[in-house]
Amino acid sequence: MKNRKKGWFIFWMLLPVFSVIGFLSIYPTIKGIILAFQNYTVFTFNRIKFIGWDNFEEIIMDPDFLPIVWNTVVWIVVSVFFQLILGLGLALLLRKPFKGRGVYSGLVFYPWALSGFAIGLLWSWLLNGQFGIVNDILIKMNLIQEGIQFLSEPNMAMFSVLLVNIWYGIPFFAIMSLAALQSIPETVYEAAEIDGANAWNKLFKITLPYIRPTIVSTVLVRSIWIMNFPDVIYGMTRGGPAKSTEILSTHMINIIYYENDYSKASAVGVIITVFLLLYTVLYLKFSGSKEVEI
Amino acid sequence: MSRMKKNTFGVLRGLGLAFYLILALFPLVWIFITSIKPPDEIYTFPIKYWPSRISWESYEYLFGFANFGKYFGNSMLVSMSASIISTLIALLSGYVLARTKFRGKTPLIIFLFFVQMIPAYLLMIPQYSMFAHLKLINKLWGIILVYIGLGAAFSTIMARSFFMRIPESLEESALIDGCTRLKALFKVTLPLMLPGVAAIFSFSFVQNWNEIFTAALFLNSDSKMTVPVALYSFVSKAGIQWNVMAAGIVISLIPTIIVFAFAQKYIVAGLTSGSVKE
Numbered sequence: 001m002k003n004r005k006k007g008w009f010i011f012w013m014l015l016p017v018f019s020v021i022g023f024l025s026i027y028p029t030i031k032g033i034i035l036a037f038q039n040y041t042v043f044t045f046n047r048i049k050f051i052g053w054d055n056f057e058e059i060i061m062d063p064d065f066l067p068i069v070w071n072t073v074v075w076i077v078v079s080v081f082f083q084l085i086l087g088l089g090l091a092l093l094l095r096k097p098f099k100g101r102g103v104y105s106g107l108v109f110y111p112w113a114l115s116g117f118a119i120g121l122l123w124s125w126l127l128n129g130q131f132g133i134v135n136d137i138l139i140k141m142n143l144i145q146e147g148i149q150f151l152s153e154p155n156m157a158m159f160s161v162l163l164v165n166i167w168y169g170i171p172f173f174a175i176m177s178l179a180a181l182q183s184i185p186e187t188v189y190e191a192a193e194i195d196g197a198n199a200w201n202k203l204f205k206i207t208l209p210y211i212r213p214t215i216v217s218t219v220l221v222r223s224i225w226i227m228n229f230p231d232v233i234y235g236m237t238r239g240g241p242a243k244s245t246e247i248l249s250t251h252m253i254n255i256i257y258y259e260n261d262y263s264k265a266s267a268v269g270v271i272i273t274v275f276l277l278l279y280t281v282l283y284l285k286f287s288g289s290k291e292v293e294i
Numbered sequence: 295m296s297r298m299k300k301n302t303f304g305v306l307r308g309l310g311l312a313f314y315l316i317l318a319l320f321p322l323v324w325i326f327i328t329s330i331k332p333p334d335e336i337y338t339f340p341i342k343y344w345p346s347r348i349s350w351e352s353y354e355y356l357f358g359f360a361n362f363g364k365y366f367g368n369s370m371l372v373s374m375s376a377s378i379i380s381t382l383i384a385l386l387s388g389y390v391l392a393r394t395k396f397r398g399k400t401p402l403i404i405f406l407f408f409v410q411m412i413p414a415y416l417l418m419i420p421q422y423s424m425f426a427h428l429k430l431i432n433k434l435w436g437i438i439l440v441y442i443g444l445g446a447a448f449s450t451i452m453a454r455s456f457f458m459r460i461p462e463s464l465e466e467s468a469l470i471d472g473c474t475r476l477k478a479l480f481k482v483t484l485p486l487m488l489p490g491v492a493a494i495f496s497f498s499f500v501q502n503w504n505e506i507f508t509a510a511l512f513l514n515s516d517s518k519m520t521v522p523v524a525l526y527s528f529v530s531k532a533g534i535q536w537n538v539m540a541a542g543i544v545i546s547l548i549p550t551i552i553v554f555a556f557a558q559k560y561i562v563a564g565l566t567s568g569s570v571k572e
Contacts, residue, residue, distance in 0.1 A: 107319060116504065
């Protein structure tokens with residue numbers, strides 16, 4: 001009797017969240033997979049039929065596809081690498097308390113909360129080839145003679161969007177690393193000092209090994225997140241010029257917005273999902289599967 | 295020797311801290327300066343670092359002619375409603391997942407971890423076709439619903455981890471005193487959960503306020519646009535001056551900056567202790 005009552009209590013408490021997830025995440029995921037094998041576009045929505053692997057073929061045979069995959073890999077690896085290095089650097093500076101640390105960390109962490117799209121727009125103004133302040137400063141410092149076309153030159157565009165994405169991601173890595181740093185007991189450092197360790201020793205023999213697990217799991221999870229983060233690119237270049245900043249996620253969105261081919265976009269979505277699943281399985285294996293971190 | 299070393303370290307540390315501070319604040323300062331420049335000082339060469347006079351024209355244009363107040367209101371309504379609802383339902387399920395034992399609980403939690411990884415843009419086409427059937431396209435309620443779904447899994451995971459940090463013994467003693475489980479939840483645990491509630495709500499609000507891709511697909515009439523969609527439409531509109539654009543960006547960033555300023559402590563706690571050990 002009591003058990004049954006408890007069972008219903010659990011059921012009713014879980015019902016809202018799981019029905020929302022079922023209706024808005026699981027069902028659409030399944031439907032998205034089905035759509036990928038159909039011909040749903042703005043013009044055919046009355047005459048939807050199955051067309052097999054046609055959409056996938058079209059995507060993969062596209063000469064732009066491999067460059068897009070390559071761009072995605074570059075986007076993830078370069079972003080994560082520099083976000084980590086710079087975020088960790090900031091966290092190390094913040095480890096020991098100082099006057100005003102709370103306010104200071106608010107002032108350097110705030111980009112975490114900003115809209116990626118708005119940040120992209122903002123930086124596209126700063127990096128403007130003609131009236132951008134970044135060019136202006138570089139010229140005044142005599143580093144360059146004339147303005148760099150940060151966003152309109154295909155060779156520069158990827159560099160520019162990466163720069164902004166790195167800027168945007170520093171706070172997240174700093175927050176995560178700082179929490180890990182603060183979990184290192186002070187006594188470990190004291191013991192090392194007695195043994196005559198210098199700052200360098202302490203960093204490489206204590207600090208970094210100690211926070212390694214956090215770093216590894218943060219990097220792995222953040223990579224997925226960055227892959228699925230088209231916002232900054234969309235604010236700056238929308239994947240252009242000449243697809244030089246196109247990654248899988250912007251590719252999918254561009255197909256939706258500009259080609260209105262919803263089935264083809266769904267097929268790109270399926271490709272992304274397969275990649276995500278593989279990655280997640282590997283990640284769970286790699287990180288010991290018992291520990292799942294966000 | 296040692297003291298000199300310490301001083302060098304202090305100086306280096308100060309320089310490092312200054313570097314990060316300038317890096318973080320400089321873009322925001324510059325976009326604000328751009329937004330208060332008179333229109334004829336935006337496109338000048340060499341660049342004017344400081345406007346000859348402070349001009350609010352861009353903001354007047356934004357809220358007057360460009361109707362930005364309407365978009366701001368839409369965004370506020372959508373983000374607030376979705377965040378409040380998803381926080382509430384996440385508290386219910388997070389509580390159960392933290393406090394009770396039942397068969398299938400661990401798979402359910404792992405399932406949530408998978409679901410929270412699905413990004414919004416992957417779901418927007420199927421959702422679009424579903425919502426077209428339900429006549430929810432171009433309705434603010436439609437986008438509110440999408441956002442509730444977007445945050446549900448992650449909010450639940452976070453709620454669970456915050457509940458797990460509150461000692462269960464407090465609740466048990468309330469139960470012994472004759473409270474029902476629900477009453478114990480509301481009277482004893484929930485007040486201790488306030489930091490958790492703040493974290494879940496802030497996360498959800500930031501995510502909803504910043505979401506652009508689904509909103510741009512779903513909300514296609516001018517009177518329904520949210521702030522990011524409006525900014526997006528500025529980009530394609532010829533003749534939008536950069537001082538107006540800058541003002542739009544500044545306005546769009548303010549709400550999440552305020553949320554972050556007030557809830558930083560809780561957000562950091564939410565970010566870092568979202569980890570779950572089974």
